[in-house]
Amino acid sequence: MHHTPQTPTTAKNPALRKLLTASAVVMGVLLTGCAALQPASPEEAVTKRADQRWKALMAADWAKAYSFLTPAFRSTMPVDRYRERFVGVPRWTNVTVKSAKCEPEKCTVVVRIEAEYGARSGIQTLGTDVPETWLQEDGTWYKYEAM
Structure with missing residues (x-):
């Protein structure tokens, strides 16, 4: 005589029903989390990095600002020499990333810079x-800086 194993049904097994419900909730949370981890569009990613770079510049965190520059630039210009580029610039009071327009591997970002400077009238x-x-480069956006 052939014996077919019985499979528990959720209607007859409340413990199994709870396990399946909990599993569905966990999968929903995981899938929602994965959706939140989707890569940002190039425009979103470069806007965020440009904003972070300018916040570092405004805080005079030269090493952090320098880290946003292309690896090629950093290989030829030490951070101390890079910092010298900002000697004598007016004091920045506000910086806003206005727009980013991207092609594959290249974006043009427009940044609105407000600065204070001394004039005869104050x-x-x-x-x-x-x-x-x-x-x-390698999935990361870097600011191009001319030598």
């Missing part, structure tokens, strides 16, 4: 839009 604030070029 301290003045000037705002200007500055384009920046960002290049993607």
